Amino acid sequence: MGQKPKALTILDWITGILFITAILGVFFYAPLEAVMGWVQKVFYFHVAAGWTGMLGFLVSAVAGVLYLVKKDPRWDRIGFAGVEIGMVFMLICIITGSIWARPIWNTWWTWDPRLTTATIMELIYAAYLLLRQGVEEPDRRARFGAVYAIIGFISVPLTFLSIRIFRTIHPVVIGSNDPGAAGAFDMTPRMMQVFMFSLVAFSFIFADILWHRIRLGALADHVEQKKIQLQTWGE
Amino acid sequence: MDTPANTIHYFFAGYAVIFGSILIYIINLIGRFMPSSLAQS
Numbered sequence: 001m002g003q004k005p006k007a008l009t010i011l012d013w014i015t016g017i018l019f020i021t022a023i024l025g026v027f028f029y030a031p032l033e034a035v036m037g038w039v040q041k042v043f044y045f046h047v048a049a050g051w052t053g054m055l056g057f058l059v060s061a062v063a064g065v066l067y068l069v070k071k072d073p074r075w076d077r078i079g080f081a082g083v084e085i086g087m088v089f090m091l092i093c094i095i096t097g098s099i100w101a102r103p104i105w106n107t108w109w110t111w112d113p114r115l116t117t118a119t120i121m122e123l124i125y126a127a128y129l130l131l132r133q134g135v136e137e138p139d140r141r142a143r144f145g146a147v148y149a150i151i152g153f154i155s156v157p158l159t160f161l162s163i164r165i166f167r168t169i170h171p172v173v174i175g176s177n178d179p180g181a182a183g184a185f186d187m188t189p190r191m192m193q194v195f196m197f198s199l200v201a202f203s204f205i206f207a208d209i210l211w212h213r214i215r216l217g218a219l220a221d222h223v224e225q226k227k228i229q230l231q232t233w234g235e
Numbered sequence: 236m237d238t239p240a241n242t243i244h245y246f247f248a249g250y251a252v253i254f255g256s257i258l259i260y261i262i263n264l265i266g267r268f269m270p271s272s273l274a275q276s
Binding site: 032033034035036037038039040041042045046049088091092095096099100102103205209212213216219220222223226227 | 237239240241242243245246248249250252253256257260261264267268271272274275
C-alpha cells in the first residue's frame with residue numbers, strides 16, 4: 001500500500017470545490033419555486049443522491065462481471081465499495097424524499113411504486129452486506145458478492161423506470177408526468193443549470209469516495225495477509 | 236398573488252440529513268483507515 005496518489009489529492013480538491021459551488025447554487029442561485037417554496041430545493045440533492053446510489057450499484061454489477069471473468073480480487077474490492085457507497089447515497093435519497101413528501105403529499109411515506117421499488121432495492125443491497133459477512137473464505141465471498149451484485153442490479157432499472165411504467169404520484173423530472181403526480185413543477189433555466197451541476201458534483205463525490213474506499217479495502221486486505229503471515233511464522 | 240408555502244423547516248431538515256450522512260460516512264471511512272494504517276506500519 002503506497003502513498004496517497006497525487007491524482008487523488010487533486011480529485012479531492014476538485015470535488016470539494018464542485019460540492020461547495022453546488023451548495024451555493026442551490027441556496028443562492030436557484031430561484032424559489034412558486035408553490036412549494038424552500039422545500040423544493042431539496043430536490044436538487046435528492047435526485048443527485050439517487051443518481052449516485054444507482055451509479056454505485058452499476059459499478060458493483062460491472063465489477064462483479066469483471067471479477068467472474070478475471071478472478072482478480074481488485075474487482076471484488078471495487079464491487080464491495082460500490083455497494084457500500086451506493087447504499088449511503090440511496091438512503092439519503094429515500095430520507096430526503098420522505099422529508100419533501102411531508103408538506104407536498106401531506107404524508108411522510110406512502111407505498112407508491114417508486115418509493116416501494118427504491119426501498120426494496122436498498123434492502124436487497126443491505127442483504128448483500130449482511131450475507132457477505134457470513135462467508136469466511138475470501139474467494140467464495142468474492143464470487144458470491146459478484147453474482148449477487150449482478151442479480152441485485154435488476155432492481156436498479158426497475159426503480160428508475162417505476163415512475164414511467166406504473167401509475168404513480170411521484171413526479172418525473174425528465175419526461176412527461178403521470179396525471180396523478182403531485183408536486184411536479186416546471187423547471188426554469190436556472191433550476192435546470194443547478195440540477196445538472198448537482199449531478200456532475202455528486203458524480204465527482206462518488207468517484208472521489210470510491211477511490212478512497214478502494215484504497216481502504218486494499219489496505220485492510222494487506223494488513224489481513226500480514227497478520228496471517230505472522231501467525232504462520234509464529235507456529 | 237399567492238406566496239410560496241412556508242416549508243423552510245423541511246428544507247433545513249433535508250439538508251441536515253444530506254450533510255450529516257455524508258459527514259458521518261467520511262468520518263467512518265477515516266476511522267477505519269487509521270487503525271489499518273497503524274497496523275501496516
